């Protein structure tokens with residue numbers, strides 16, 4: 340559940356791109372859990388729509404479990420956003436058969 344493939348099983352495109360690449364899914368996961376679950380539940384507790392103790396317990400349990408459940412989905416969303424913004428990095432759009440990021444290659448050639 341908490342593992343992702345390093346490469347696409349169909350085309351071999353690298354999915355895990357090295358240091359810091361996990362920060363994208365982490366931000367998506369954190370933002371989704373906080374803004375769609377924890378914050379609304381806490382607001383419901385503070386405004387007395389739900390008893391505060393129940394709201395706190397629900398927010399705590401959700402803050403522990405939802406990131407685990409959303410882990411793979413957040414990786415999918417991150418890859419979708421990444422390749423939407425950098426379509427030239429897609430394996431099929433590369434002219435050469437290379438796994439390096441093209442902006443790293445530009446840096447090396449200078």
Ligand SMILES: [Zn+2]
Nearest residue numbers: 347349350352
């Ligand atoms: Zn693929």
